[in-house]
Amino acid sequence: MDDRYVAGGLISRCEHCAVRNGAVCGALKPDEIEHLNRIVRRRTVKPGETILSDEEPADFLANIVSGVIKLTKTLSDGRQQIVGLQFAPDFLGRAYGASHRYFAEAATEVELCCFPRAEFEKLLVIYPDLEHRLFERTLRELDAAREWMVLLGRKTAEEKVASFMVMLARRSAIIGCGGKDPQDVARFMMPLTRADIADCLGLTIETVSRQITRLKVQSVVRVLDSRSFLVPSMDRLCAAAGLDSTEI
Amino acid sequence: MDDRYVAGGLISRCEHCAVRNGAVCGALKPDEIEHLNRIVRRRTVKPGETILSDEEPADFLANIVSGVIKLTKTLSDGRQQIVGLQFAPDFLGRAYGASHRYFAEAATEVELCCFPRAEFEKLLVIYPDLEHRLFERTLRELDAAREWMVLLGRKTAEEKVASFMVMLARRSAIIGCGGKDPQDVARFMMPLTRADIADCLGLTIETVSRQITRLKVQSVVRVLDSRSFLVPSMDRLCAAAGLDSTEI
DNA sequence: CGCGGTGTTGAAGGCATTCAATTGTTGTGG
DNA sequence: CCACAACAATTGAATGCCTTCAACACCGCG
Structure with missing residues (x-):
């Protein structure tokens, strides 16, 4: 089937x-x-x-x-x-x-x-x-x-990139879950190139790359390779995306 | 009726x-x-x-x-x-x-x-x-x-404001037509405050105001009062909006 | 190995924002 | 009718975020 x-x-x-x-x-x-x-x-x-x-x-x-x-x-x-x-x-x-x-x-x-x-x-x-x-x-x-x-009109570059990851993490099947709570650890694949992400978010390639790096440095996401990401805490990613806990 | x-x-x-x-x-x-x-x-x-x-x-x-x-x-x-x-x-x-x-x-x-x-x-x-x-x-x-x-993600402030005016000019009933071609002269009312326009376009109040002034200086629109505008040439307004003649 | 495509990083510049001051408009009460 | 307050809109100056331009790293592939 x-x-x-x-x-x-x-x-x-x-x-x-x-x-x-x-x-x-x-x-x-x-x-x-x-x-x-x-x-x-x-x-x-x-x-x-x-x-x-x-x-x-x-x-x-x-x-x-x-x-x-x-x-x-x-x-x-x-x-x-x-x-x-x-x-x-x-x-x-x-x-x-x-x-x-x-x-x-x-x-x-x-x-x-x-x-x-x-x-x-x-x-x-x-x-x-x-x-x-x-x-x-x-x-x-x-x-x-x-x-x-709302994202295009009112969010910052960092929030845009984080929001995009939230969207993907939700849409993707959650492949692996290390923690007790399945929501706490999510991995997702990035089906798009950096250029496509930029065209999604109304940014440039360079800005997308820089913001991914920033999120990586802040440990909001871990970059396994350029096309797959790991989210240690969905809450922190959502916070970076400008989504407060009520609207998740 | x-x-x-x-x-x-x-x-x-x-x-x-x-x-x-x-x-x-x-x-x-x-x-x-x-x-x-x-x-x-x-x-x-x-x-x-x-x-x-x-x-x-x-x-x-x-x-x-x-x-x-x-x-x-x-x-x-x-x-x-x-x-x-x-x-x-x-x-x-x-x-x-x-x-x-x-x-x-x-x-x-x-x-x-x-x-x-x-x-x-x-x-x-x-x-x-x-x-x-x-x-x-x-x-x-x-x-x-x-x-x-597309407007929110990819247009400049001037294009955003001009696009907004194109949208309104089309939606509004054309009240007065001075020229031979009804399309060439259009007047429209602005139903929103500058703050609302800003929230529509993903801009600030000040930027909206500045861009309206710019369009006024370029004679793309005439400002009858803060809530009503006159468009001498729809083509020029569309050009300022980043719409080329094919997509009008 | 070199090549094209993809992605990252750095430095400089520009456009929109922010902060601040002023003007214009509207409606209310004296 | 005018003074005044409250709001709406404009304008100026300075800051900052994102872009632009440029160089380099990485990867798969012929």
């Missing part, structure tokens, strides 16, 4: 999909899933590849089966901002719109389950539960976007 | 509501509107008053009939960020959530059409068209939030 099993045998069979319950498809009953089965297409994308572009027609939507996708917007002079990070089992793409308003690019190796837009939108009409589930997901994305606006 | 007529006579009758067609209720058929009629309650709010709070239970949702509402988030040390501005006929409040994730405060005098949460959510189940309309609205809010993230 895990990823490997699915990848080995029944790739396109929704019933065996690893992320189905978490994804929007979880709204469908077993016999309704058959509808989906007929239109989906699995696809693998390499890191750095563009998945959706502002410039081409947005002809498909997708579930993220595995991997991390960054949604970016770029100003005409090249300044870039990442406006969303998506992890499995998030839904990729904007329903009901001729164009996406951003670029979607694979940050890591990504596995997608793609739906042709026209047919997926038909399903949304037929199955209100499916639309409802997508709606709830969109509401959570909006919550997250607004939370991020 | 205008505001005054409605206010004078049939305040709570949805059929005569000035914003009905633009608001989510527009999804309902005439006989379904009656459902709404039974649960709505009109309410007027004074500038500065809190409408929704993070701390109290979120027991109602509302349509904005007139006025401007700011959605704010505050860090524990008092730093504040406005994460959304809402104008009539926007929908206020988060469906399907025990708590709102922000404060909603009246920026101007505001007229609301309030629905008890529990009963409104029942209607969403009964009438998929209503939920669909709310969904589309939420998608547009997410688009706007992401656009704003």
Whole structure:
């Protein structure tokens, strides 16, 4: 029932999909899933590849089966901002719109389950539960976007970097727990380059690097390698992120 | 059929509501509107008053009939960020959530059409068209939030202020048009104080003031009084906002 | 080994903030 | 009607945080 099993045998069979319950498809009953089965297409994308572009027609939507996708917007002079990070089992793409308003690019190796837009939108009409589930997901994305606006507008560089780590530590499965309390020790992988982190936080590469160093010196995080971190105390990381204990 | 007529006579009758067609209720058929009629309650709010709070239970949702509402988030040390501005006929409040994730405060005098949460959510189940309309609205809010993230993360103070003016000039009804091309001359009112603008843009009051002065000196805008502006050339304002002609 | 990509560190400069003073506006009561 | 207080907005000077520019370290790979 895990990823490997699915990848080995029944790739396109929704019933065996690893992320189905978490994804929007979880709204469908077993016999309704058959509808989906007929239109989906699995696809693998390499890191750095563009998945959706502002410039081409947005002809498909997708579930993220595995991997991390960054949604970016770029100003005409090249300044870039990442406006969303998506992890499995998030839904990729904007329903009901001729164009996406951003670029979607694979940050890591990504596995997608793609739906042709026209047919997926038909399903949304037929199955209100499916639309409802997508709606709830969109509401959570909006919550997250607004939370991020506070970070972009009002936090210092150090708080931004720490907040980013808090977000990742929470999203990531907690791999190892040394202490008694699982919350006290968390390890997480960094799926993005320093340049991507900078584009997420509205900073430069150099500032991100410097702030990571600062957090390291303060022992708020330990840097195992440039892509993996260890958090001795989630409370201290949250404090560095400008989150007081009430809002954790 | 205008505001005054409605206010004078049939305040709570949805059929005569000035914003009905633009608001989510527009999804309902005439006989379904009656459902709404039974649960709505009109309410007027004074500038500065809190409408929704993070701390109290979120027991109602509302349509904005007139006025401007700011959605704010505050860090524990008092730093504040406005994460959304809402104008009539926007929908206020988060469906399907025990708590709102922000404060909603009246920026101007505001007229609301309030629905008890529990009963409104029942209607969403009964009438998929209503939920669909709310969904589309939420998608547009997410688009706007992401656009704003680019502003907060990557634009300079001058671009931020100019972008804010572009947004207002578009949202506002164009009151007067001196030139041949209606797009070339636009006037708009500023519904917010300088402090609010600062909280919108992730700046300080002083910086906002300075940048407005700069735009004035460059003749990008004319300041009629501190709350109303005239834009001689929308193109020049957009240029100052960092929007090139393709993305207007 | 050298090369490109990624990440770190240092020094100098600039943009927005902070602190402070002044002006303008609004509404209230004498 | 005017004086006055309270608030909103502007302007100036100095500070500081982040950026910019530059050099170097690290790593995987042909």
